[in-house]
Amino acid sequence: MTAPRRLAGLLLLALFALAPGLAPTTALAHAGLIATDPADGGALEAMPHGFSVTFTEPVAPTTLTLTGPDGAATALAGSRLEGNRLVIDAPPAPAAGWAHGPYVLSWRVTSEDGHPVGGAVLFHLGSDAAASTGEAALLAKAGGGPPPALMITLWACRILIYGGLVAGLGILAFAAAADSKLGAGTRSLTAVLLMTGFAATILALGLQGLDALGAGFGALAHKTTWQAGLATSYGRTVIIALIAQAMGLLSLAPQSRLLGLAALAAGALALAVSGHAASAPPQWLSRPAVFLHSGAAAFWVGGLVVLLAALKGPADEARRLLAFFSRRIAPAIAVLIAGGATLTLLQLASPADLWRTGYGRLLSAKLVLVLVLLAIAAFNRWRLTSPALGGGNAEACGARQTLKRIIGLELLLVAALLTVVAGWRFTPPPRALAAAEAATTAARLTAQAPKQIALKAEGYTLYITFDEGVTTAPMPVSAMLHDADDVMLDPMEIRLEFASPAAGIGALSRALAPSSDGMWQLSDLQLPVPGLWQVKAAALISDFKQVRFEGEVQVSP
Amino acid sequence: MPKTLFGAAILAGAMTLSLPAFAHITLETQQAAVGSTYKAVLRVPHGCDGAATTAIKVQIPEGVIAVKPMPKAGWTLTTTKGKYARGYSYYGEAVSEGVTELSWAGGTLPDEFYDEFVFRAFLTDSLEAGKKLYFPVVQQCGDKAERWIDIPADGKDADDYETPAPGLKLTPKN
Numbered sequence: 001m002t003a004p005r006r007l008a009g010l011l012l013l014a015l016f017a018l019a020p021g022l023a024p025t026t027a028l029a030h031a032g033l034i035a036t037d038p039a040d041g042g043a044l045e046a047m048p049h050g051f052s053v054t055f056t057e058p059v060a061p062t063t064l065t066l067t068g069p070d071g072a073a074t075a076l077a078g079s080r081l082e083g084n085r086l087v088i089d090a091p092p093a094p095a096a097g098w099a100h101g102p103y104v105l106s107w108r109v110t111s112e113d114g115h116p117v118g119g120a121v122l123f124h125l126g127s128d129a130a131a132s133t134g135e136a137a138l139l140a141k142a143g144g145g146p147p148p149a150l151m152i153t154l155w156a157c158r159i160l161i162y163g164g165l166v167a168g169l170g171i172l173a174f175a176a177a178a179d180s181k182l183g184a185g186t187r188s189l190t191a192v193l194l195m196t197g198f199a200a201t202i203l204a205l206g207l208q209g210l211d212a213l214g215a216g217f218g219a220l221a222h223k224t225t226w227q228a229g230l231a232t233s234y235g236r237t238v239i240i241a242l243i244a245q246a247m248g249l250l251s252l253a254p255q256s257r258l259l260g261l262a263a264l265a266a267g268a269l270a271l272a273v274s275g276h277a278a279s280a281p282p283q284w285l286s287r288p289a290v291f292l293h294s295g296a297a298a299f300w301v302g303g304l305v306v307l308l309a310a311l312k313g314p315a316d317e318a319r320r321l322l323a324f325f326s327r328r329i330a331p332a333i334a335v336l337i338a339g340g341a342t343l344t345l346l347q348l349a350s351p352a353d354l355w356r357t358g359y360g361r362l363l364s365a366k367l368v369l370v371l372v373l374l375a376i377a378a379f380n381r382w383r384l385t386s387p388a389l390g391g392g393n394a395e396a397c398g399a400r401q402t403l404k405r406i407i408g409l410e411l412l413l414v415a416a417l418l419t420v421v422a423g424w425r426f427t428p429p430p431r432a433l434a435a436a437e438a439a440t441t442a443a444r445l446t447a448q449a450p451k452q453i454a455l456k457a458e459g460y461t462l463y464i465t466f467d468e469g470v471t472t473a474p475m476p477v478s479a480m481l482h483d484a485d486d487v488m489l490d491p492m493e494i495r496l497e498f499a500s501p502a503a504g505i506g507a508l509s510r511a512l513a514p515s516s517d518g519m520w521q522l523s524d525l526q527l528p529v530p531g532l533w534q535v536k537a538a539a540l541i542s543d544f545k546q547v548r549f550e551g552e553v554q555v556s557p
Numbered sequence: 558m559p560k561t562l563f564g565a566a567i568l569a570g571a572m573t574l575s576l577p578a579f580a581h582i583t584l585e586t587q588q589a590a591v592g593s594t595y596k597a598v599l600r601v602p603h604g605c606d607g608a609a610t611t612a613i614k615v616q617i618p619e620g621v622i623a624v625k626p627m628p629k630a631g632w633t634l635t636t637t638k639g640k641y642a643r644g645y646s647y648y649g650e651a652v653s654e655g656v657t658e659l660s661w662a663g664g665t666l667p668d669e670f671y672d673e674f675v676f677r678a679f680l681t682d683s684l685e686a687g688k689k690l691y692f693p694v695v696q697q698c699g700d701k702a703e704r705w706i707d708i709p710a711d712g713k714d715a716d717d718y719e720t721p722a723p724g725l726k727l728t729p730k731n
Binding site for chain 1: 614
């Protein structure tokens with residue numbers, strides 16, 4: 001054996017002998033978690049500029065995410081290692097500011113031995129941390145209507161739109177039906193009604209967008225606001241209403257009977273394609289009812305305007321129109337009442353809704369106005385029409401003067417009525433309220449029913465009870481451990497871990513506290529997003545015996 | 558003789574490569590024959606997430622008898638005795654009870670230091686050769702504890718657990 005070979009052998013042996021001694025310094029533990037900032041379960045007044053997670057050794061991050069109260073996960077791009085501390089930059093604040101509620105900071109890091117380690121902490125944002133549960137946020141969202149300024153503008157727009165669709169198109173349609181040539185004054189009035197209606201319809205689209213987005217008036221400058229408005233069901237109404245009013249304007253010069261009637265049909269259609277009334281189930285009934293109701297209303301209102309104008313003009317034409325009006329208006333009013341009654345029955349859950357709900361109170365106001373209008377109409381029809389239709393004597397002249405004044409009053413009442421109707425934009429009908437309430441109650445009952453899952457391992461069974469259902473709100477959790485003979489055991493420790501791979505949330509780990517009855521309790525668990533969550537549990541039966549369980553649970557919003 | 562040396566070098570190399578991660582509490586000798594005396598050296602490479610180790614407790618599995626721990630300066634050594642599940646024969650003598658738990662307590666082993674805890678035991682031939690034998694260990698660090706007590710289920714190995722119990726492979730009786 002030569003010397004070099006011997007030397008090589010010795011060197012090799014020395015190297016291998018040294019290796020185990022070197023190993024502990026190079027291959028350390030899986031990175032253990034020492035501390036996090038914010039702490040798990042902590043409450044913060046404001047979103048910090050950054051987070052930190054401290055491990056027992058340096059780590060390399062692979063995935064870092066922040067999941068917000070809405071369940072949306074944001075990948076955290078900026079992070080750096082300061083010793084054993086991983087410092088993570090908070091993501092830029094959203095335009096609307098940080099929503100208050102539960103957040104989950106979730107990480108997956110690689111420790112030096114190459115093992116990935118994952119984890120997560122849950123913290124609350126906002127001083128109302130305790131109350132800022134998903135449910136509270138949901139309530140706040142559901143309860144807030146549009147701000148007053150937007151509400152008034154929307155209301156005004158609605159009134160102007162009714163002016164165009166009901167009064168403007170009604171005038172054209174009645175004139176077309178009666179084959180009456182409109183005077184210059186009425187033509188101008190109609191044109192103004194249609195043009196303001198047209199402009200208000202366009203503006204209403206933007207306002208609808210603002211309401212849908214919950215944005216301020218400044219957002220009218222953004223295209224997205226208008227797109228949002230168009231995306232609501234009201235978008236269809238806007239388009240058809242614009243076409244209807246454009247048709248009305250076109251039918252004015254030269255006056256076209258066909259186009260005038262078609263414009264009214266389009267206008268009634270516009271009102272029938274969206275809104276509370278048109279969406280009341282069954283829609284095969286509610287939509288035609290809205291169409292006929294609004295068409296008949298427009299015909300009546302238009303007729304009043306045309307008649308009023310004619311009463312100021314030559315007596316012959318006035319008498320002809322009055323005769324036409326009194327012949328045709330009764331069927332129109334019958335259609336109007338039938339349509340209205342149908343919709344009322346569909347919308348109201350009970351008669352008491354007439355004064356109990358905002359919608360019902362508006363309906364009551366409208367019904368009072370309608371009754372007054374009908375009483376006046378009846379008085380006109382049976383007391384004034386016959387004398388007014390008489391010849392050129394003084395009595396007929398006097399009757400026509402009275403009729404003129406009364407029609408003027410009727411038109412004022414109509415304006416008031418349309419103002420009331422425009423207010424329905426802001427009051428959900430009772431049937432919708434009842435349906436929403438039923439849905440909420442059902443969801444709450446389902447969510448609140450206690451739910452128990454049984455996890456089995458090595459002959460042991462761990463029963464985990466979610467005392468108020470498994471929800472994203474803080475929920476009390478209790479657990480008990482049974483052995484193979486179904487005898488309850490008294491373990492030393494029970495830990496639960498929840499992870500949602502779908503939401504990218506690593507394990508939220510919680511130790512349960514023992515209580516006197518052998519049940520183990522956890523009071524502050526809040527899972528931030530609904531969906532399927534993985535559950536891992538570890539029960540320490542004795543110093544040396546730990547049983548691990550795995551399962552999953554469906555979490556309700 | 559140089560030939561033997563070279564062979565020893567290769568053996569040492571192979572052993573080094575087969576060593577598991579030093580992250581955990583492990584046994585220095587990871588293989589032993591049933592029916593033989595085994596010197597267990599528990600290697601403790603770190604504390605509990607940075608905290609100093611203050612006690613090491615070991616559970617003696619069934620089939621391991623005649624356990625004698627090695628005292629350690631600065632640590633109070635205690636044993637817990639109990640009945641075995643069955644009787645064993647130790648050098649012709651019937652044995653039905655003995656040490657079931659070991660505890661070195663009251664010492665301080667800072668996280669940045671390394672130490673070893675030693676005991677001697679007889680692996681009876683009631684143990685099944687080819688299987689692994691685990692000694693669950695609880696590492697106490699003040700009021701914190703790391704429990705190296707996970708015994709891999711069938712089809713899994715120690716790498717599937719974060720805190721596996723130290724184990725050794727049993728070989729047939731010599």
